[in-house]
Amino acid sequence: MLRSLCAEWRKTRRRFDGLLLLLVAGTALLMGVGGAPDSLQELACGYSAIFYTLPIVHGLVMPVGMAALCSRLWDEETRSNTAKLLFTLQSRGDFFAAKTLLGLFDLLVLAGLEAVGLLAMGRLYAFTEALDVGQLVWLLAGGMAVEAVLFAAFTLLQLRFGSPVVLLGVGLGCSMCGFFLAMLADIGGMAAPVLYAVPFTWFLPLSGMRMEWDAAARRAVYLPQPRQYALLAAALGLCLLLTLWGRHAVAGKEV
Amino acid sequence: MFLKALWRSIRAEDSKLRGARVWAVFFLIPLLSAAYGTFSFCYNSATVTRDWNGLWGQHTLYYALFFFAPMAAIYAAWLWRLEHLGHNWTLVLSMPVPPLCLVLAKLAATFKLALFTQMWMWLLFFGCGKLWAGLPGVPPAACLLWALRGAVAAVPVLALQLLLSMLWRGFAPPVLLALLGGVVGFLFVSNGWGLYWPYGLLVLGMNANQGYDLLAGQAPPFAAACAGFTFLFCAAAGAWLKRRDIA
Numbered sequence: 348m349l350r351s352l353c354a355e356w357r358k359t360r361r362r363f364d365g366l367l368l369l370l371v372a373g374t375a376l377l378m379g380v381g382g383a384p385d386s387l388q389e390l391a392c393g394y395s396a397i398f399y400t401l402p403i404v405h406g407l408v409m410p411v412g413m414a415a416l417c418s419r420l421w422d423e424e425t426r427s428n429t430a431k432l433l434f435t436l437q438s439r440g441d442f443f444a445a446k447t448l449l450g451l452f453d454l455l456v457l458a459g460l461e462a463v464g465l466l467a468m469g470r471l472y473a474f475t476e477a478l479d480v481g482q483l484v485w486l487l488a489g490g491m492a493v494e495a496v497l498f499a500a501f502t503l504l505q506l507r508f509g510s511p512v513v514l515l516g517v518g519l520g521c522s523m524c525g526f527f528l529a530m531l532a533d534i535g536g537m538a539a540p541v542l543y544a545v546p547f548t549w550f551l552p553l554s555g556m557r558m559e560w561d562a563a564a565r566r567a568v569y570l571p572q573p574r575q576y577a578l579l580a581a582a583l584g585l586c587l588l589l590t591l592w593g594r595h596a597v598a599g600k601e602v
Numbered sequence: 603m604f605l606k607a608l609w610r611s612i613r614a615e616d617s618k619l620r621g622a623r624v625w626a627v628f629f630l631i632p633l634l635s636a637a638y639g640t641f642s643f644c645y646n647s648a649t650v651t652r653d654w655n656g657l658w659g660q661h662t663l664y665y666a667l668f669f670f671a672p673m674a675a676i677y678a679a680w681l682w683r684l685e686h687l688g689h690n691w692t693l694v695l696s697m698p699v700p701p702l703c704l705v706l707a708k709l710a711a712t713f714k715l716a717l718f719t720q721m722w723m724w725l726l727f728f729g730c731g732k733l734w735a736g737l738p739g740v741p742p743a744a745c746l747l748w749a750l751r752g753a754v755a756a757v758p759v760l761a762l763q764l765l766l767s768m769l770w771r772g773f774a775p776p777v778l779l780a781l782l783g784g785v786v787g788f789l790f791v792s793n794g795w796g797l798y799w800p801y802g803l804l805v806l807g808m809n810a811n812q813g814y815d816l817l818a819g820q821a822p823p824f825a826a827a828c829a830g831f832t833f834l835f836c837a838a839a840g841a842w843l844k845r846r847d848i849a
Contacts, residue, residue, distance in 0.1 A: 362772070366775075367778065370778050374778070411781055415775065512627070513623060516626055527634075
């Protein structure tokens, strides 16, 4: 197992996975934060606004991001058609587990990059609101859980089709659907029940913050909302299920 | 001689698109965008004007900002994919075809796809407007012009994506860069600098989510920006290919 993990780690050296993660985190933060706050009111709820918008942005960016990450992890095997050879040279279970562990490590790095970026934004724009560490941890945990589901689902697609076009195409479609459902849920709560039925939109119900429009003061008010631990557990369960399915698919691959 | 080689290269690139999986992306993404755009148009009847221009705004808002550039990136990455497989680069570089021909042929093939995408998007816009939103009459000619302008604006984006996909052996990173480019393009356009960023040209060209023509009186600078960026990226790709050694 350790040898498989070392082999996978060596493959990352010339792949610049870090740059890819930086791209995903940078895109999400750029969209989530947008321009600089232009009023004292906005500075006073700077972190809360990001905690609210970032899950919506995740719904748009992460399906494509996870498709890209998964495609990247399997890139060498796909391009040079060496997966079948590797299945005969090393334990298939270890091979798949090493890829999965590396993917999870990448998700951790992604969450770390987002946390650092978020804190840097707070410093840069001098938010006057104190950072709620609990909200930050919940945002990262919820995001990582859904990203892990997406990663496991894309791994299955990769094993089935072996083509990055399918992964990226499905990722783009999921991004579009996720973002639209998030917007619909946002404008009238009309898609809210649908969000629970579509796992790649779970970023939104897992959000720790909601927004209400104060028409009298003409400003957005951000309020904490109950944390859905059951949905987080469901995400982790689904991720485990998809991973086991992927492992089974690898075990049954013909060479 | 150059034109003959270019024509042969274009036909070779065209053959890569026959039965390719990118056609699924071509059909589905504009379809999803049209479904959302029309739904949003019908739902927001209080805030969106009930005419073809209002529907155009809803159809193109997110399509131009976030989805068209990654689609173009998938087209470009697909056409370089074969070269990145195995030892195909050696074969490609040893063929008696000028390097620039290869780049221009790929640009022509992807432009054809982008043009078809825009036409498909316009057909969906027309169909959704008539059958779903129940709008009277036909769309104004300006909407067709904006769709075609979107295809023109796609040329520099395709040239850039072809350059990125050529340099980066992986399929996915250039697609992610296109998504980031679209987001940055939005910031450029909102600050009035859309002409200076290739991805911003898509928003300007398609007149995304605007009731008035964003390019009124600015057609020459828009055309110059498209031509300039395209020349720059194609020249860079051609120069890089010329210098690349056979491995």
